Amino acid sequence: MHKTLSLLFILLALSVSAQTALYNNGNLQIHEGGSIGFHTNLINASPMDGNLGLAGFYGTAPLLVSGEFTPQFHDVEIALENDLLLALGVNNSNNTNFILGNVRTPLSQPEIFYTFLDDSFYTGENDLSKIEGYAAITNKQEFMFPIGDRTYLRPLIIRSYSNHLFAKSAYFYENANNPDSFSGSYNTFNTALDVEFVSNREFWRLEGSIPTTVSLTYNSRSALENLTDDVNKIIPVGYSKLSGRWINLAGNVATGNLTEGIVSTEEFVPDDYELLTLGVSKIPYEPLSKEVLNLDNYIVSANDDGINDTFFIPEIVGKGNNLVQIYDRYGLKVFEFVNYTDEFTGFSNLNNIPLNAEKGLPAGVYFYTIALIDEKLNYQGFLYLAR
Known part of the structure; x- marks a missing residue:
């Protein structure tokens, strides 16, 4: 035969x-x-x-x-x-x-x-x-997707908490404000408070349900020099499905220069985001005036053990009138208090938390701004809420 x-x-x-x-x-x-x-x-x-x-x-x-x-x-x-x-x-x-x-x-x-x-x-x-x-x-835990457009290879690299049963990615040399390949608009000016600019030249889509660290590449066509002159401000950003805005996903500083390099995210779940692209961080964070002083980062552990149960700021004691505001990582204001002393215990005092407000804010990183009104001083920093 x-x-x-x-x-x-x-x-x-x-x-x-x-x-x-x-x-x-x-x-x-x-x-x-x-x-x-x-x-x-x-x-x-x-x-x-x-x-x-x-x-x-x-x-x-x-x-x-x-x-x-x-x-x-x-x-x-x-x-x-x-x-x-x-x-x-x-x-x-x-x-x-x-x-x-x-x-x-x-x-x-x-x-x-x-x-x-x-x-x-x-x-x-x-x-x-x-x-x-x-x-x-x-069934892969780490992988570099060999993707790109007609002209360039623009790989996306994942390192995951465990094996992805299935994950998928594509690169788009398109404007996220009005993509050519699918319907929808992802306003690059609608950003979290610590994001200054978002690229409108390119983006990636990534699907996956496992916590993942992602690395994005950029080259001269990314034109990041039009957004910043400081390579340390280049960040990966994602368009959050929950908040409908671009979120800072930075896990470390970019490696390379303004025309070629790679930058990695913190760990996140890809399915929580519509698109991924490159952006520029806002330093300092959401300034209240041209001169903003940075305070230490704080921990608030709202567990009634007598240690760090409230957000206490020694620097504002005896400084007269003040205004304290706290924001979540999506830029949503969750707390505001005039003439603050130590009132924040992990709960919002605003009426904009739709779910489980009575249980308190979720653990994680928050941003705070402080205005010392009489002394015309402004401060900012981060706090971590533990439970």
């Missing part, structure tokens, strides 16, 4: 983008040590998930993968003068070798993505060969 008989497929002379197509309507399978080179489109109309060996996509014309069933390949090689276009997803269980040409998925259709399964990996990614669209992973 000829070995070719184990490849049960029908080759139809269908016109797809002015090309013939390989139409799999049976049991196309690549055995271990075997290989198949696609020089034409693939229409996959039958399950195809038991492949080993190599599936290569080659040639000068763009190739299209379409059909009803997501194909799963063991090793994949991309060597196309033009691109591999996906009209349905593709799964990779071992290695993807990027040589030339992008794997393109529609940015307007996030349900179509190239998936790196479990122990799979990739090699050779570069500006000319990467995922231009959505890339996904399964």
Whole structure:
């Protein structure tokens, strides 16, 4: 029996983008040590998930993968003068070798993505060969998504608390105020109080339900020098689904310079944010005048143990009239008191906390501002609320 008989497929002379197509309507399978080179489109109309060996996509014309069933390949090689276009997803269980040409998925259709399964990996990614669209992973704790746009590789790196059963990301060289690829508007001027500017040139989307640290890259096209002249003020920001504004997610200072570098976030849950991009921190934080003095950071442990149960500020004792305001990390004012002494015990005194106000504010970092009215002095700082 000829070995070719184990490849049960029908080759139809269908016109797809002015090309013939390989139409799999049976049991196309690549055995271990075997290989198949696609020089034409693939229409996959039958399950195809038991492949080993190599599936290569080659040639000068763009190739299209379409059909009803997501194909799963063991090793994949991309060597196309033009691109591999996906009209349905593709799964990779071992290695993807990027040589030339992008794997393109529609940015307007996030349900179509190239998936790196479990122990799979990739090699050779570069500006000319990467995922231009959505890339996904399964059962991975750390991963660098090899994503970008037509011109540049713009990877997004995750390090997670535990394995993501599923996570997905894409890069957009678009204005978040009015994206081209999907509906919605994410006002880059609507920011938390410690964010001064948000980039309107590019953004990433990241889906995932596990607490994660993210690293974002930037290059000369990011034009961050138009936003700041201080590389230490470059921060990652996310558009919060809860507050509907851009939030400072900085975990450390940027590494690099104003035209090229990388910056990482604190740990957060990706599904809590619509978009991620780069921004500039506001230093000092929300000044009440041109001269703002920084006080120490404080801890308030509202547990009635007699230690740090209230927010007490020695510097304002005996200084006359004052105004103390406290904000949460989203920029929402949660406490305000005229002629303050030690009234803050972890509860809001405003009527803008919609849920569980009677239980007190959640643990976490808060910002405070203090105006010494008689002395015309202003202070600011951070406090951590523990429970």
